[in-house]
Amino acid sequence: MLSSIPTCFSDNYSAETSTASMKKLAPVARAAESAGYVTLHDPGLIDREKLRSLHDPDYVRAFITGKGDLAASQGWKWTAKIRTGVLAINAGQIEGARMAMEHGIAANVALGFHHAKPERGWYFCTFNGLALVAQEFPDKRIFVLDCDEHCGDGTAEFTKVLPNLYNFSINGTTWGMLESERSICRTLKPVKEDFTPYRDALEEAFQTIRSWKPDLIIYQAGADPHVDDPISSHSMTTEQLLERDRMVFRFCNSEKITVLFVLAGGYQTPIEDKLVPLHLNTFRAAYEEYCL
C-alpha cells in the first residue's frame, strides 16, 4: 500500500495569470503536502520537440518566443513565467503518467489544458497535456475522464489523430464538442438538487472504460462545477464533488485500472479560502482510497 500519492509539482508551475489557473497550483500543492496526502516530485521542463510533434510548430514557436498573436491564444498576456510554468506542467503530465503506471495512481498539480487545439491555445489552455500523454505512450490506451464544468473540446480534436486516445466529457457547458466513436459528450443540467443524473453519467463512463479497457485513465477533477464558482452551471455542492471523486477512485482501485489525476478548472477567490479546500478534497479522496 502507498503511504502517500506520488505527485508532480515544482515552484516553476506558478505564474501570475488573470484567472486562478496557475496562481492556485502552489497553494494546492502545499496544502496537500502539509496534510500528508502527497509526496512531491519535480518533473523538470518538457522537451520542446514533444510539443512540436503534438501541436502546429508555428504555434509552439510563437508561445516559446512570445512573438505573434498565437503566443497569447489561450487568453493570457504572454510572460516568460507563464511559458516556464506551462513547460513544467506539461513535463509533469508525462512524468505523472509514468509514475501512475509504476504505482497504480499519481497526480499532477496542474491543468489538463483540455481546450488546447492542435493549431492554437484556447480558453486558458496552452498545450493539451491529455493528448500529450497519448502521444508519449503510443502503445498504451489512454482514457480521459473529463469532469470539468466545461467540455474537453480540444482533446476531442486530438482523438482524430491519436488512435490510442478516448475522451469522455461530463460537463455543464459544451461548445459544440466533436463527438465520435472515441469522443463522448454528456452535458447535464444543474445537479444541486439531484445528483442522480451525474451518478448515471459516471456509471456510463465506467461501463465504457470496462469495454474499451484502457491502460491509463487521466481524471480531470475540475472544481469549476461547484455551485459558488463564477462560471459554473453544474451547481454541484462540495459534498457532491467529493462523492464524484470517491466514486472515480473507488472504481479505478477496485477494477485495478491505473489513474493519473489533475486539478483542471476552478476559479473561485480568495483562492486559499474557497478553492484550495475543493481541490484538496480530491487529494483526500485519493489518499483515503489508496493509502488507508
Ligand SMILES: [Zn+2]
Ligand atoms: Zn472548466
